[in-house]
Amino acid sequence: MTTADDLFDQSQGNIQRLDLREIPFTESPIDLESETLQRIFTGRQGELLQVFNQFQSRERRRILVYGRIGIGKSAFLLEVLSVLRRKRPKMLTTYISLPAGLDLATTALLAVAKEMDDDYWAQRYLYQLGIPTSKILKERSSKVGGNALITAETSEKDMEPVTSQYPTVSLNILLERAQDKYPDGVVIAIDDLDKRNPSEVRQMMHDAQGMLKGDAWFMLTGHPMGITGDLLTSERGLFDLQLKLDELDQPTTYKMLINYLSSARLDNDCTDPQDPRCVLPFTPEAAAEFCRVSLGKPRLFNRLGNTVLSKAADSEVDLITP
Ligand SMILES: Nc1ncnc2c1ncn2[C@@H]1O[C@H](COP(=O)(O)OP(=O)(O)O)[C@@H](O)[C@H]1O
Ligand SMILES: [Mg+2]
Missing domain, CATH: 3.40.50.300 (P-loop containing nucleotide triphosphate hydrolases)
Structure with missing residues (x-):
């Protein structure tokens, strides 16, 4: 019998068959601190x-x-x-x-x-807005000592947001x-x-x-x-x-596709547009067609990318043709 764990492995295997660790396309922006932004940001x-x-x-x-x-x-x-x-x-x-x-x-x-x-005033202000910070919380709990009842009462009172006038x-x-x-x-x-x-x-x-x-x-x-x-x-x-900010042109969109794919590819990080391997699992023709229908709009590009890769994984193919 196929267990849920087996299904998970199968699902993961379908992505890996495309030589990808994960589907790299996202509709929301990438976190500022992550290296991914640097890898995928294009043009x-x-x-x-x-x-x-x-x-x-x-x-x-x-x-x-x-x-x-x-x-x-x-x-x-x-x-x-x-x-x-x-x-x-x-x-x-x-x-x-x-x-x-x-x-x-x-x-x-x-x-x-x-x-x-590390600015006490800044942290205090956040705290007053109802955004508790570890620093203030620590200071307070040491002030009220070990009495749980008092702690509870104090936190409720202090939690009332007092926005700056x-x-x-x-x-x-x-x-x-x-x-x-x-x-x-x-x-x-x-x-x-x-x-x-x-x-x-x-x-x-x-x-x-x-x-x-x-x-x-x-x-x-x-x-x-x-x-x-x-x-x-x-x-x-x-x-x-x-x-x-306007729509990206086609060569830039193609480069963006290369960057997204190489950020998730398991064993080739080719980024030379002349090399057909850099758009795998797309064929170069399919990649060009994909960029054409994305109209240079990054969110549409990501949405379509998601759909196409999910579909390819589901159909257990290893190459995406036009
Ligand atoms: N120049 C770019 N290179 C790579 N990805 C991009 C680029 N511009 C936008 N994206 C991606 O496209 C998606 C939509 O972009 P976003 O910045 O959220 O658009 P907006 O803020 O204008 O609504 C996000 O996933 C974002 O990471
Ligand atoms: Mg936005």
Whole structure:
């Protein structure tokens, strides 16, 4: 009888038959700290250069990255930040996806506080927002001693979120505190502004002007259909660079396919587009066709890739033809 464990092995074997460790395609962006991002991120050279040019300035800059959903805004932002983390160790880089219900200044404050592990004030602030940190918890439990009842009572009281009434002021204080350790400045990347509706974002940008003109570098993302369109016209001058991300061209998409596949391949990491082995388990013709129907849209590319590889694994083939 076939057990569930056997089925798992069979499923894994079907992927391995394609000479892959796993299906490399994902629809959500890759983690900033992972090496995978570096291996799979493809193209956008001109756009990266434009952003890096901004970072050669001593003066902090505000950058807006916009483009349609799935075009690669989050991936681009994360790629920029990961390069900065390697190249500018004395710059603090922070990333946050705009949380529901928070204004931009509080969001920025949260992003920075999260990265300042050894700053008591930052950790205290997170704790007040209802995000407990090991440092504060440890300090508290030593204060209340061994009495379990008191501990329980205290935690409930302390857990009540007390958001700052003046997040912009708080942020500036935090930025000042970061100055010693990070003399090259603080980058605050706020992703997914387009999750909110246009009028809400317009108000949010309006309220955040003081913060945006303050002491940090900012990178924001949105998409042109909603907020960004308004933003570009009504808040002109707020950004030093407004960067539009478009569809990738076919050779770049082909290269992207090679990078994804080689990041998961078991025993060949060929990345030369001239070598047909680099698109295995696709034949070069199938790979070209795959890139054509992906239309240079990274999310569509990933979605299709997932479907095609799952199907190939299920059908127990070892080569994908057009
Ligand atoms: N230049 C790129 N190279 C490799 N993968 C990319 C690239 N751009 C986007 N992706 C991937 O495509 C998917 C969709 O991109 P994402 O950044 O989430 O789009 P957006 O934020 O614009 O909606 C993600 O899995 C992402 O990792
Ligand atoms: Mg995104």
